[in-house]
Amino acid sequence: MFYFNNYFWYYQRASKDGVRAVILCPTRELASQTYRECKKLAKGKKFYIKLMTKQLVNTAEFSKVPCDILISTPLRLKFAVTKRKLDLSRVEYLVLDESDKLFELGLLKQVDAVVKACSNPSIIRSLFSATLPDTVEELARTIMHDAVRVIIGRKNSASESIKQKLVFVGSEEGKLIALRQTFQESLNPPVLVFVQNKERAKDLYNELKFSDIRVDVIHSDLPQLQRENAIDNFRAGKTWVLIATDVIARGMDFKGVNCVINYDFPDSSSAYIHRIGRSGRAGRSGEAVTFYTEADVRYLKNIANVMKASGCEVPEWMLSLPKLKWRKHRPKRVFK
Incomplete structure (x- = not known):
């Protein structure tokens, strides 16, 4: 900071x-x-x-x-x-x-x-x-003029209070299966689920809205009042799972978020740090789960380095992957 x-x-x-x-x-x-x-x-x-x-x-x-x-x-x-x-x-x-x-x-x-x-x-x-x-x-x-820089903690690193995990789901089709299985085995609300764009947010919400969980969605296409209501309901505990784009990944303070799920792989290590930072705040512990597919493997090294720097165990093969220039990629699958 x-x-x-x-x-x-x-x-x-x-x-x-x-x-x-x-x-x-x-x-x-x-x-x-x-x-x-x-x-x-x-x-x-x-x-x-x-x-x-x-x-x-x-x-x-x-x-x-x-x-x-x-x-x-x-x-x-x-x-x-x-x-x-x-x-x-x-x-x-x-x-x-x-x-x-x-x-x-x-x-x-x-x-x-x-x-x-x-x-x-x-x-x-x-x-x-x-x-x-x-x-x-x-x-x-x-x-800036005569700038002074102050860093609290390590520069560009995630909080050590967050337990981070990478989950291989194979393909785009495997993400929804893995998410449903995660909720069935251990749904511990409140949970934030991050996707890459508003179209993905809409599609995932339509898949989950009739499930036995209280789910809502927030993205830039929604009217401002609806966006505010989505945040207020999540903070009040009326919503258990909030599907979101990176519109709320920056600076938003949700007290007691137990888990952040990166349904779509983040576009950069900075995006990853900010997303999972919605959990593990104010001395609390938290959990971050990131799904990755075959197409995401080439970008794993950046996330693996962030995880290792914050004290998480990371497989050695991830750290030995070649360093590639990060480029934005969009999942191709449309929910049906």
Whole structure:
């Protein structure tokens, strides 16, 4: 995890000079969670904390509405700046949460627009993430001055409190069989099941929704209210199994998740670390099960190295596999 400068500005006295701090998050779900946590931290203090919603973007006049801390996704904030509804020139603190995700190509232009809009010469920028590849760190340092890096634990590694396991399922058809068998033998909710994309999420949900388990799904095609309900029901224990894309793999805090199942093999070691990190939080133990097929074997070494670094037993043949450049691959099977 990387911390640049201090993150304790919420203890200072509230300002009436417009937006004082901006927290940028890659997903709406993480932005909502950050908003709730900031409200808790600022309880009893006269701070104006706002979450950038669609309604706020369309209606707010920030010159008239007090706002000390503004929390948003990049696209909504860029839109507000472009439409001149929001002046970020006085922002003193800019926080990029899950910064390596924010520096990916799909979000980089939006983040760059926000960074440029925060033009205060004395601004303090802070980057947070559990993983930060060297290439991304080099890019991040181009917007930093006199940067200080703090690492808690090992860099780019999984928590040692998570028991990790790789399960060979042969083919795509074997995944559903293995998942049903896992649930039949030892369903210990709450359980998160990660798939590669929204189409896979929809298909797997349709396969399981009539089973004797309380299952739900979350992906980017769902309306925002339905996505919020899916998360709230999972947190409340009304849902036992939540099928999800990587939209909730980053930063989301679900207390007491007993097991994470990677139904689809992750696209990178960073994606793996973030996915399984939804379990084993706040001193609790957890379990992570990753299915792999014949097509996934060539990518096993990266995951095996992460597992070994966090104290898990890994077969030697996996560690001796040739190192290949990771490329995104999509499972071809469509559920029937």
